[in-house]
Amino acid sequence: MSEAKGRADALSATALLNCLIREVAGTEPRPDPDHTVHRLPATGRLLRVRAGRRPTEPCVRTDGGWLPLTFEALVALTADELGRRTGVTNRAVVGEMTASRDVVAALQDARASASPPEDPYLRSEQALLAGHRYHPAPKARGAGVPESWLPYAPEAYARFPLELLGVRADVVAEDGDLSLLDALGTGAPDGYLLLPVHPWELDLLGEQPAFRDGRLLRLGASAPSAGPAVATSSVRTVYLPDADLFCKFSLDVQITNGNRRLELRDLLWLRTIADLLAPVFDPLPTATFLADRGYRTADLGGQLAYEGFAVIAREGLRPHLLPGVTPLLAAGVAEGFPGNPIDGLTAEGALAWWRHYLDRLVPPVLHAWRAHGLVLECHLQNVLVGVDADGLPAQVVFRDHEGIRIVAARHRGLLDRHGPRGPAPALDAEHGWERLVYCLVTNNLSEIAGALTDRHPELTGELWSLARSAFAAYAAEHGGAEEVSALLGSPHVPAKTNLLLRWLDVAGADARYVPMPNPLRRG
Numbered sequence: 001m002s003e004a005k006g007r008a009d010a011l012s013a014t015a016l017l018n019c020l021i022r023e024v025a026g027t028e029p030r031p032d033p034d035h036t037v038h039r040l041p042a043t044g045r046l047l048r049v050r051a052g053r054r055p056t057e058p059c060v061r062t063d064g065g066w067l068p069l070t071f072e073a074l075v076a077l078t079a080d081e082l083g084r085r086t087g088v089t090n091r092a093v094v095g096e097m098t099a100s101r102d103v104v105a106a107l108q109d110a111r112a113s114a115s116p117p118e119d120p121y122l123r124s125e126q127a128l129l130a131g132h133r134y135h136p137a138p139k140a141r142g143a144g145v146p147e148s149w150l151p152y153a154p155e156a157y158a159r160f161p162l163e164l165l166g167v168r169a170d171v172v173a174e175d176g177d178l179s180l181l182d183a184l185g186t187g188a189p190d191g192y193l194l195l196p197v198h199p200w201e202l203d204l205l206g207e208q209p210a211f212r213d214g215r216l217l218r219l220g221a222s223a224p225s226a227g228p229a230v231a232t233s234s235v236r237t238v239y240l241p242d243a244d245l246f247c248k249f250s251l252d253v254q255i256t257n258g259n260r261r262l263e264l265r266d267l268l269w270l271r272t273i274a275d276l277l278a279p280v281f282d283p284l285p286t287a288t289f290l291a292d293r294g295y296r297t298a299d300l301g302g303q304l305a306y307e308g309f310a311v312i313a314r315e316g317l318r319p320h321l322l323p324g325v326t327p328l329l330a331a332g333v334a335e336g337f338p339g340n341p342i343d344g345l346t347a348e349g350a351l352a353w354w355r356h357y358l359d360r361l362v363p364p365v366l367h368a369w370r371a372h373g374l375v376l377e378c379h380l381q382n383v384l385v386g387v388d389a390d391g392l393p394a395q396v397v398f399r400d401h402e403g404i405r406i407v408a409a410r411h412r413g414l415l416d417r418h419g420p421r422g423p424a425p426a427l428d429a430e431h432g433w434e435r436l437v438y439c440l441v442t443n444n445l446s447e448i449a450g451a452l453t454d455r456h457p458e459l460t461g462e463l464w465s466l467a468r469s470a471f472a473a474y475a476a477e478h479g480g481a482e483e484v485s486a487l488l489g490s491p492h493v494p495a496k497t498n499l500l501l502r503w504l505d506v507a508g509a510d511a512r513y514v515p516m517p518n519p520l521r522r523g
Contacts, residue, residue: 176294
């Protein structure tokens with residue numbers, strides 16, 4: 001077995017084991033300090049793994065003892081368990097699991113002959129070789145061969161020019177301030193507007209009649225002065241450092257739980273979400289949000305093209321950053337990359353880093369919820385942590401309007417006024433709070449705390465004691481004590497069921513949760 005395939009097997013098995021243990025299996029008595037045993041209820045099989053935040057070395061119990069499982073055998077065991085549990089056979093998801101492993105192997109080969117970015121921010125964005133650690137197929141890239149997606153893969157340190165189109169003015173559809181796009185080219189011909197497109201999406205859309213009848217023109221690559229587009233962790237969003245601009249594109253590829261096309265319903269709510277977010281961060285000197293300023297697309301007579309050609313212009317970093325601050329992707333900090341500020345910290349330094357992180361992350365999320373009726377999607381890939389010259393968190397930067405949810409009871413008038421726009425990004429208070437706790441505690445804080453305790457195992461209790469204090473301090477100063485108290489006293493927090501969502505082919509936005517032991521609860 002090649003080294004790349006062996007590592008790809010191990011990384012992919014860990015993600016699948018995390019899903020099985022969290023969503024499906026029951027826990028049996030531990031046979032020894034180094035291992036845990038889990039019963040798969042539908043088949044009755046016993047699964048043993050080497051314990052830890054990243055479980056490894058899966059074995060299944062047989063009459064002859066513990067039999068080590070290859071990655072393929074683990075996939076087959078998972079499919080058998082889920083098929084019997086749900087009554088559903090899903091060969092597509094089985095294929096996604098294997099394809100994701102193959103992608104990881106291809107990415108490793110590509111990284112071996114490529115140079116990571118010098119900019120620590122870009123290194124953190126492009127660090128996620130393993131991807132979502134609680135997803136069964138975190139790196140699947142659709143059905144394309146590696147040559148079709150590797151040029152655009154953040155994990156392979158991709159950077160590339162954008163494709164520029166001219167859209168005839170009578171078929172332009174747009175909303176918001178699109179002036180940020182002006183930096184990408186010298187302009188379109190008279191009667192046309194400039195439209196940047198991700199080159200991979202342009203290939204996926206294929207030859208459109210609009211190119212033949214003049215509604216669309218090919219204008220070539222983005223201007224050299226704009227610099228190359230750098231693929232970020234989400235794959236479909238790119239950053240142009242020279243222009244200090246993010247562009248979020250449609251990408252008709254299944255990545256984790258859904259096809260990554262920009263949906264019409266989200267585009268139509270873009271500016272309203274921006275208006276709701278604008279006052280949230282005014283009183284918060286160490287937190288900010290990268291606003292999605294507007295979108296542009298070509299209305300060619302069908303929703304597929306309308307969504308496929310869409311681009312969202314997102315504000316760049318520089319106007320938002322405090323002096324002397326370096327932004328880093330929180331997911332990169334959790335995963336690890338050269339220059340990670342939590343590497344090499346003493347135990348005392350790790351506690352200080354965590355305290356600074358809590359003080360900057362937790363209050364804005366609770367403030368947006370309590371004061372504005374908004375649920376920030378504050379998971380690891382939507383949070384940048386700005387570190388100062390000493391590597392300590394000094395600021396947090398949130399991003400992505402698409403993940404924001406409106407608490408319906410707090411915004412009933414707005415929702416009634418905008419009802420004709422189609423499905424609203426709204427939740428009732430109970431489900432909004434559940435989503436907030438999942439993103440903040442289960443996804444974000446648990447993984448950052450896990451990265452710190454990987455380095456300092458003795459700190460686990462103290463880290464979560466500090467986290468409890470951060471939540472309680474916000475409630476004492478700003479209100480919401482009953483809600484926060486209930487959270488701190490609950491035995492469980494919600495964990496998203498990515499394996500079952502994919503197996504049952506449920507849309508990623510329609511999240512389902514299982515209970516996970518609450519690390520915030522006092523032991």
